[in-house]
Amino acid sequence: MKTTIANVHKHVNETVTIGAWLHNKRSSGKIAFLQLRDGTGFIQGVVVKAQVDEETFDLSKKLTQESSLYVTGNIVEDTRSPLGYEMQVEKVELIQEAVDYPITPKEHGTEFLMDHRHLWLRSSKQHAIMKVRNEIIRATYEFFNQEGFVKVDPPILTGASAEGTTELFHTKYFDEDAYLSQSGQLYMEAAAMALGRVFSFGPTFRAEKSKTRRHLIEFWMIEPEMAFMDHDDSLEVQEQYVSHVVQSVLKNCKIELNTLERDTSKLENIKAPFPRITYDEAIEFLHEKGFDDIQWGDDFGAPHETAIAESYDKPVFITHFPLEIKAFYMKPDPNNPNVALCADLIAPEGYGEIIGGSERIDDLDLMKQRYEEHDLTGPAYQWYLQLREYGSVPHSGFGLGLERTVAWISGIEHIRETIPFPRLLNRLYP
Known part of the structure; x- marks a missing residue:
């Protein structure tokens, strides 16, 4: 048998x-x-x-x-x-019979192992990471299906940037310019207006020339979008989702977590609700900790996120960032129009931001104003503006980076081990 x-x-x-x-x-x-x-x-x-x-x-x-x-x-x-x-x-x-297998039980350098990634995946540690990744994906589908979400697949080739940035991979689409998607969010908003609660899971691309342990050129995102949901409603979905994923990995990947020598006691406490602090409170905290380099209006770097996370044993939401450093579609806080109704979710143990989300602008006139401020007057964005013209409703969404989440739950230092074949600044092989 x-x-x-x-x-x-x-x-x-x-x-x-x-x-x-x-x-x-x-x-x-x-x-x-x-x-x-x-x-x-x-x-x-x-x-x-x-x-x-x-x-x-x-x-x-x-x-x-x-x-x-x-x-x-x-x-x-x-x-x-x-x-x-x-x-x-x-x-x-x-x-x-395999002869002279190149990856032996002895120590090998990172570049050697990356050159042989197609074989390195066979090792017990890499096998365990991929199994954890698979469980996170399985639990993701389970959670959103249970919560009544519909999976929608946004395009990978797009005619414009989702966030108005220039860090895009350009290609020709016959006689037009096209770009590899950096987010499916704009399309998911359209889908939410049709289906209510939706989520996508697919590859995204960022042409950032970054070499940090937290960055990949090609990575996978889970991007839910929800009609009739405000900022606070979205935060509750986020913390319930992350809690579900972590507890599912603890339950179904015991052997793998043991192989990775993961301290599971730090994961057992990951249950909703999560602590929340405002951007203003985060700035004040960082100043108290001696980070005099950060000023109001600056975005946080890895050292700042790590310092904040170290004060908590769960992921922590940082909310209400300055509007000027966030994407054009984020809704201003009615009580303080200088900040957005948004949040980043920072993972414990120095793993940084794993979720970014916000309530979206639903007012047509305000979105037109934001278009002008961000010079988004081209035809590629007109369909998105129409979502505010025909039956606009309050809606919110977020994006979770799969690889950063795998790194955190697995306890892996470098994100390059969390995806089968990583695409890095100087690596397109194998």
């Missing part, structure tokens, strides 16, 4: 066959220990010379790293194993 490593718990004291790769091995005289992986997990196969034929034992001792195999044996419980089970091997069939 064929099975997978993830399903061996269903076959205790049964003989099964697993298609696998040899992750590593060690042997001592009359016994060989095969560390096997099949994509669903890792398991140890024990080959005892006295219990197998001579051919099987000799092959087990000669197997090379990352050779592909069919391994047949009896599944038994083993409390010493992270999986809780091991295989008592009866037969090994070699599919393909």
Whole structure:
């Protein structure tokens, strides 16, 4: 009977066959220990010379790293194993022998590993990160489906910037100019006017020449948009969503978090509600902490976000940023038109902003004014203006950066390990 490593718990004291790769091995005289992986997990196969034929034992001792195999044996419980089970091997069939596999158990430099990213993904740590990433995606769909959201797919090729910036990848769309999307938000607003509550999940692109551990050129965003929802309503959705994702990872990725040596006690406390401070309060706090370089009207950098986050054991909302440093579509606070009804959600432990969101301008005249201020008079933005002309309603939305969230929940230092094939400033290979 064929099975997978993830399903061996269903076959205790049964003989099964697993298609696998040899992750590593060690042997001592009359016994060989095969560390096997099949994509669903890792398991140890024990080959005892006295219990197998001579051919099987000799092959087990000669197997090379990352050779592909069919391994047949009896599944038994083993409390010493992270999986809780091991295989008592009866037969090994070699599919393909791998020769001189380049990534050995010794230490390798980052550039070497990035050049071999297509193989580095096979390591136990990278495997665990990808499984956490997958669980975050699964829990995302689960949450928004439960809350009555409809998934909508905005275009990747657009005729204009979503935020009025110049950090865009330009291309030709036949005889027109086009850009790779930096956000699907404007299109999601249109979708929300049709479907009420919507969310997208897709790739976005930023032509920022940044080399920090928090930045990627191509990354994935989850972008919900909600009709008839104000700023405070949106904050509640955000904290419920993040709480759901974290608790789902804790429940369903225990082995992976253990492989990553993640301190899960710091994640167990991530439950709504989250603390909230205003931008003004954040500036005052930073001045008290000796950050004299930051002034009202400045955006926060990584050191500022980290200092603020260190005062909390949960993600913290920073709300009501100065209007002049935020995107043109953000609604001014009626009580203080110099600030926007917006918030950034800062993750604990120095991982920075994982969500940016706001209530959107729903007044036609005010949006026209913002168009003029930001020089958005071209035809590419006219359809967006019409959303305020035909049945405008209060609405809010936000965007969560998947890779930063994976980094935080996994406890990974650099964001480049949170996506299968990272696109960095000087890296387009593999």
